[in-house]
Amino acid sequence: xxxxxxxxxxxxxxxxxxxxxxxxxxxxxxxxxxxxxxxxxxxxxxxxxxxxxxxxxxxxxxxxxxxxxxxxxxxxxxxxxxxxxxxxxxxxxxxxxxxxxxxxxxxxxxxxxxxxxxxxxxxxxxxxxxxxxxxxxxxxxxxxxxxxxxxxxxxxxxxxxxxxxxxxxxxxxxxxxxxxxxxxxxxxxxxxxxxxxxxxxxxxxxxxxxxxxxxxxxxxxxxxxxxxxxxxxxxxxxxxxxxxxxxxxxxxxxxxxxxxxxxxxxxxxxxxxxxxxxxxxxxxxxxxxxxxxxxxxxxxxxxxxxxxxxxxxxxxxxxxxxxxxxxxxx
Numbered sequence: 001x002x003x004x005x006x007x008x009x010x011x012x013x014x015x016x017x018x019x020x021x022x023x024x025x026x027x028x029x030x031x032x033x034x035x036x037x038x039x040x041x042x043x044x045x046x047x048x049x050x051x052x053x054x055x056x057x058x059x060x061x062x063x064x065x066x067x068x069x070x071x072x073x074x075x076x077x078x079x080x081x082x083x084x085x086x087x088x089x090x091x092x093x094x095x096x097x098x099x100x101x102x103x104x105x106x107x108x109x110x111x112x113x114x115x116x117x118x119x120x121x122x123x124x125x126x127x128x129x130x131x132x133x134x135x136x137x138x139x140x141x142x143x144x145x146x147x148x149x150x151x152x153x154x155x156x157x158x159x160x161x162x163x164x165x166x167x168x169x170x171x172x173x174x175x176x177x178x179x180x181x182x183x184x185x186x187x188x189x190x191x192x193x194x195x196x197x198x199x200x201x202x203x204x205x206x207x208x209x210x211x212x213x214x215x216x217x218x219x220x221x222x223x224x225x226x227x228x229x230x231x232x233x234x235x236x237x238x239x240x241x242x243x244x245x246x247x248x249x250x251x252x253x254x255x256x257x258x259x260x261x262x263x264x265x266x267x268x269x270x271x272x273x274x275x276x277x278x279x280x281x282x283x284x285x286x287x288x289x290x291x292x293x294x295x296x297x298x299x300x301x302x303x304x305x306x307x308x309x310x311x312x313x314x315x316x317x318x319x320x321x322x323x324x325x326x327x328x329x330x
Contacts, residue, residue, distance in 0.1 A: 117177025
């Protein structure tokens with residue numbers, strides 16, 4: 001244990017639940033009944049979902065209505081909120097700190113992105129599951145991407161800077177690393193490979209103190225993919241992504257060339273949607289190695305109907321700073 005806390009009140013209401021032999025408890029005053037009546041189940045749900053990555057090792061988990069909006073200690077969190085949606089997010093986030101930094105003991109005073117950022121990444125997925133089928137639950141995971149234009153386009157600082165040097169810790173400590181982990185999972189490694197690698201990182205560094213380099217090596221070794229380019233762009237620098245369909249040329253030999261460009265200083269894999277004159281379409285995924293020889297790449301098609309349009313990132317999942325050039329014709 002790295003810390004401890006306790007809570008007491010003359011009128012606390014007490015609810016409890018359980019999962020996998022773990023006692024889940026919620027303590028709150030009667031005045032908070034409308035907001036807190038499901039808090040024990042929220043605690044259970046949060047601990048259960050976080051345990052997908054590494055099983056909760058303690059005998060109990062407590063969520064207590066306390067004097068601050070949110071703060072974590074081993075086996076206990078203080079939470080406060082004005083609505084059930086806000087309360088679930090707060091409980092999920094503070095209970096998530098049982099893993100970072102209570103179990104995986106990264107140094108949050110030096111590397112908040114390994115603590116708050118990883119936690120925010122998992123929280124977004126947990127909230128999406130808990131409120132699935134509602135507008136809130138079905139859109140919450142896109143939140144960091146929507147914040148990107150306001151926080152990253154001008155004046156951004158690298159994640160690797162110490163927190164005391166950060167002007168926008170909300171972005172660099174919480175939201176940008178969450179976006180980074182989402183893109184690594186869904187767009188770079190794929191869900192299966194990422195999940196196995198991230199679980200291996202937690203298992204290897206449980207009750208130890210990893211540095212960023214330890215995390216980088218662990219993800220590389222477990223995934224079997226060199227990710228130096230990714231960490232350089234997301235953690236060490238403030239590069240920006242600008243993928244473009246520069247032109248489409250159909251030759252007399254029946255070969256159509258789709259000429260792509262990486263106009264920004266960040267490289268990422270590409271997803272290219274092609275629509276043909278006969279009304280059919282197909283989507284092609286291109287690996288990041290397409291940029292190995294420089295900022296241009298030509299994708300060729302032979303023996304296909306005339307191409308009516310080509311669009312990069314058709315699902316709008318990448319933080320592209322100029323979406324106007326993602327489609328041809330403009």
